[in-house]
Amino acid sequence: MRKLLVLLKLNFRALLSSFSGGRSGKKKKMGMLGATLLLGGLAVYLSVIYSMLMGDALSQVGLLDSMLPLMAAMSCVMALMMTVFAASGFIFGGKDSDLMLSLPVSPFVVMLSKLLALYIENLLFCFLWMIPTGVAYIIYGGSLSVAFCINLVLVALFLPFIPSLVGMLIGVVISWMTANLKKNVILSNVVYFLFFAVVIILCSQVNSLGAILIQNSEGFNALLATWLLPFGLLQKALTTAPLHIISFMLICAVPFVIVTYIFSISYKKLLTLLTSHKMRSDYKLGRLGAKGQTKALVNKEFGRYFSSTIYVFNTAFGTVMLIMAAAAAVIMRGTVMFYVEIMGGVTAVLPLLATAIIALAATVDTSSVSISLEGKTLWILREAPVTPAALFGAKALVCFSVAMAGVVISAVVIGIAYGIPAVTVISIILAGAAISANTAVSGLWINLLLPKMDASNDTVVVKQSASAMVGMLYGVVIAGAGIAILLMLNPPLELFCIVYAIIVTIITIVFWRLLLTKGYQRLAEI
Amino acid sequence: MLTISHFTKTYHGGKTAVDDLSLTVESGEIMGFIGHNGAGKTTTLKSVAGILDFEQGDIEIDGHDIKTDAVAAKSITAFLPDNPDLYEFMTGISYLNFIADIYNISADERTQRIKKYSDAFQLTGSLGSNISSYSHGMKQKLALISAMIRNPKLLILDEPFVGLDPQAAFTMKTYLREICDNGGAVIFSTHVLEVAEKLCDKIAIIRGGKLVEVGKTADVVGKSTLESVFLELASEGENA
Numbered sequence: 001m002r003k004l005l006v007l008l009k010l011n012f013r014a015l016l017s018s019f020s021g022g023r024s025g026k027k028k029k030m031g032m033l034g035a036t037l038l039l040g041g042l043a044v045y046l047s048v049i050y051s052m053l054m055g056d057a058l059s060q061v062g063l064l065d066s067m068l069p070l071m072a073a074m075s076c077v078m079a080l081m082m083t084v085f086a087a088s089g090f091i092f093g094g095k096d097s098d099l100m101l102s103l104p105v106s107p108f109v110v111m112l113s114k115l116l117a118l119y120i121e122n123l124l125f126c127f128l129w130m131i132p133t134g135v136a137y138i139i140y141g142g143s144l145s146v147a148f149c150i151n152l153v154l155v156a157l158f159l160p161f162i163p164s165l166v167g168m169l170i171g172v173v174i175s176w177m178t179a180n181l182k183k184n185v186i187l188s189n190v191v192y193f194l195f196f197a198v199v200i201i202l203c204s205q206v207n208s209l210g211a212i213l214i215q216n217s218e219g220f221n222a223l224l225a226t227w228l229l230p231f232g233l234l235q236k237a238l239t240t241a242p243l244h245i246i247s248f249m250l251i252c253a254v255p256f257v258i259v260t261y262i263f264s265i266s267y268k269k270l271l272t273l274l275t276s277h278k279m280r281s282d283y284k285l286g287r288l289g290a291k292g293q294t295k296a297l298v299n300k301e302f303g304r305y306f307s308s309t310i311y312v313f314n315t316a317f318g319t320v321m322l323i324m325a326a327a328a329a330v331i332m333r334g335t336v337m338f339y340v341e342i343m344g345g346v347t348a349v350l351p352l353l354a355t356a357i358i359a360l361a362a363t364v365d366t367s368s369v370s371i372s373l374e375g376k377t378l379w380i381l382r383e384a385p386v387t388p389a390a391l392f393g394a395k396a397l398v399c400f401s402v403a404m405a406g407v408v409i410s411a412v413v414i415g416i417a418y419g420i421p422a423v424t425v426i427s428i429i430l431a432g433a434a435i436s437a438n439t440a441v442s443g444l445w446i447n448l449l450l451p452k453m454d455a456s457n458d459t460v461v462v463k464q465s466a467s468a469m470v471g472m473l474y475g476v477v478i479a480g481a482g483i484a485i486l487l488m489l490n491p492p493l494e495l496f497c498i499v500y501a502i503i504v505t506i507i508t509i510v511f512w513r514l515l516l517t518k519g520y521q522r523l524a525e526i
Numbered sequence: 527m528l529t530i531s532h533f534t535k536t537y538h539g540g541k542t543a544v545d546d547l548s549l550t551v552e553s554g555e556i557m558g559f560i561g562h563n564g565a566g567k568t569t570t571l572k573s574v575a576g577i578l579d580f581e582q583g584d585i586e587i588d589g590h591d592i593k594t595d596a597v598a599a600k601s602i603t604a605f606l607p608d609n610p611d612l613y614e615f616m617t618g619i620s621y622l623n624f625i626a627d628i629y630n631i632s633a634d635e636r637t638q639r640i641k642k643y644s645d646a647f648q649l650t651g652s653l654g655s656n657i658s659s660y661s662h663g664m665k666q667k668l669a670l671i672s673a674m675i676r677n678p679k680l681l682i683l684d685e686p687f688v689g690l691d692p693q694a695a696f697t698m699k700t701y702l703r704e705i706c707d708n709g710g711a712v713i714f715s716t717h718v719l720e721v722a723e724k725l726c727d728k729i730a731i732i733r734g735g736k737l738v739e740v741g742k743t744a745d746v747v748g749k750s751t752l753e754s755v756f757l758e759l760a761s762e763g764e765n766a
Contacts, residue, residue: 279655279660280652280655281655283619283650283652283653283654283655285637285640285644285650287633287634287637288623288626288640289633290626290627290631290632290633291623292627293630296624296628299624300613300616303613303615303616304615308615377611377612379572379605379611382576383576383600383603383605384600385597385599385629386597387597524577524578524579525579
């Protein structure tokens with residue numbers, strides 16, 4: 001038991017320290033505390049909003065009790081989204097596996113300690129999610145009792161076992177894909193995006209769950225007795241039959257322990273399977289081609305980008321959404337036009353198009369983690385006789401290119417399909433290009449200020465590092481400022497786009513100049 | 527070829543890793559850089575390679591200051607760290623090709639040099655495989671080949687013998703001498719004192735960040751052995 005606690009403490013600290021940017025001492029502790037507060041704050045914020053909305057809607061139609069399983073299911077989906085990639089990297093991709101397995105502890109204890117660390121992270125989120133839900137339930141007329149309070153706490157404690165278990169199962173699949181589909185990166189990325197699309201569809205359905213529930217409450221109750229049994233037991237435990245809490249606790253915890261045990265039996269085999277690589281010894285050296293320094297650096301950056309599915313998956317979201325939106329706008333032109341006419345015609349919705357393109361382009365931020373992802377290979381670039389402009393330029397170009405693919409395709413396709421004037425399309429592309437370039441350059445600065453060079457795997461850098469989060473927030477601010485002006489002041493769209501592009505480009509140039517001087521010095525200090 | 531003048535490196539937190547170190551390595555010389563763990567060897571070598579920033583002193587490679595003329599200095603230098611982490615998403619050959627591109631080596635020359643060194647280190651057959659599948663020794667060989675194909679004027683090696691099989695270690699020693707015969711210079715750190723004694727023209731001994739002995743190997747060793755000299759200097763340091 002003592003060994004389990006020691007390993008659990010170690011693993012949980014490893015999970016949290018991934019937020020801290022590789023610093024040490026007080027700053028590291030502050031980073032971990034900040035990450036915890038951010039996660040907790042996000043849970044409370046989202047839960048309060050959804051709980052109040054759902055409580056209001058469901059209490060009016062006499063289905064208030066259904067709010068409890070619905071919110072619990074939402075907390076599981078949210079927690080899963082936040083930890084699913086961490087699960088794959090942390091449990092099966094950690095560089096500490098050799099060390100862990102060499103310790104005089106059973107694989108079950110090693111695996112349990114890692115999964116419990118993941119559980120604690122989910123617990124933080126689910127606990128802070130379910131408490132506001134319970135409060136909202138009482139506010140909208142739910143019955144308050146001692147049993148309800150005790151059971152609510154127990155629900156919050158046992159619910160996180162569900163996303164932890166599902167996260168682990170998905171983690172196995174992701175780890176296997178990462179290790180074995182390296183030769184077929186496109187297939188690997190497609191599988192990722194399909195998974196992501198399913199999650200997005202589920203999340204979008206969450207918003208309309210209230211309406212679906214009102215229309216089909218019997219069907220929902222049937223689901224709670226079958227596929228969603230844990231949530232059905234949760235509902236009963238918190239409303240009509242408090243003793244069902246025992247069944248709920250068992251149905252959450254027992255599968256978690258059993259699956260952990262089953263996987264731990266073949267943990268070593270599983271790790272070998274997931275991390276083994278094919279090797280050949282029949283290479284014949286032919287005449288090699290030369291590309292030149294700049295092209296080699298750019299190729300290397302693209303190679304690094306597409307070699308990591310988690311990297312692509314987390315940074316190409318905006319581009320994929322823009323391309324999907326363009327395809328949908330063409331395929332469902334009739335339906336879209338119906339809504340466009342209701343909103344006042346094509347001209348009236350153009351600011352929304354510009355908003356979407358600017359906002360989604362700002363989410364394509366490969367730069368803010370690209371230096372961290374160099375990790376221990378950074379010595380190669382430091383040693384290389386390359387100028388700061390070539391080094392940073394190659395990294396920024398990847399970010400810019402990925403973003404611009406979405407910007408150009410969506411603007412041109414939608415422009416042609418809906419007869420938008422060329423000047424408007426070009427001005428929107430200019431604004432998109434400006435924000436893409438800004439994200440590409442500012443992201444490098446952010447990464448230089450908040451590097452995470454000792455991450456055990458890509459997931460830690462891409463999903464959990466401080467620079468990834470700050471980069472995302474910076475994108476929200478710089479794009480949000482423009483969007484707010486556009487939507488509130490409603491200036492002529494083309495004028496707005498050009499002025500916005502000029503302002504953002506000036507900021508980008510300032511960042512770039514700083515990058516070439518102070519940034520290069522900072523690179524040497526990392 | 528290499529001139530280090532009053533080099534001092536202090537890390538964040540105030541620890542002085544290297545204190546006022548000065549030495550020179552002439553063309554045609556192999557210098558062995560020896561010292562205890564944490565003595566400042568790696569810090570010095572990384573600073574020479576332009577990987578670590580430093581505040582005091584000057585480092586010049588063939589007349590190029592590593593701080594103010596870094597690109598020129600680096601383009602004639604090759605550095606091999608003690609534990610070379612390479613791009614695991616690349617194959618061996620794509621990594622060598624990448625390095626050749628960075629150092630502007632022509633297509634013909636790179637083909638010829640890669641063949642020469644990868645055959646010598648018995649790695650040619652594995653060059654088509656991903657680096658992620660390589661063993662530590664294979665990565666070490668690949669990094670060494672990537673250093674050799676640049677035809678460097680100054681080769682900087684940090685613990686180059688760790689992880690190499692005896693055949694590869696022998697091959698490497700042959701090529702180190704070849705670089706010097708062609709007018710280049712080599713500086714490497716090692717704990718294998720017998721190798722340093724036999725291979726090096728000059729020996730520098732560093733202790734606690736300070737250079738305590740430097741000179742021609744024969745002068746430093748005298749009638750004793752390098753091991754005896756090293757241990758003697760180490761015990762002097764402990765007693766001081």
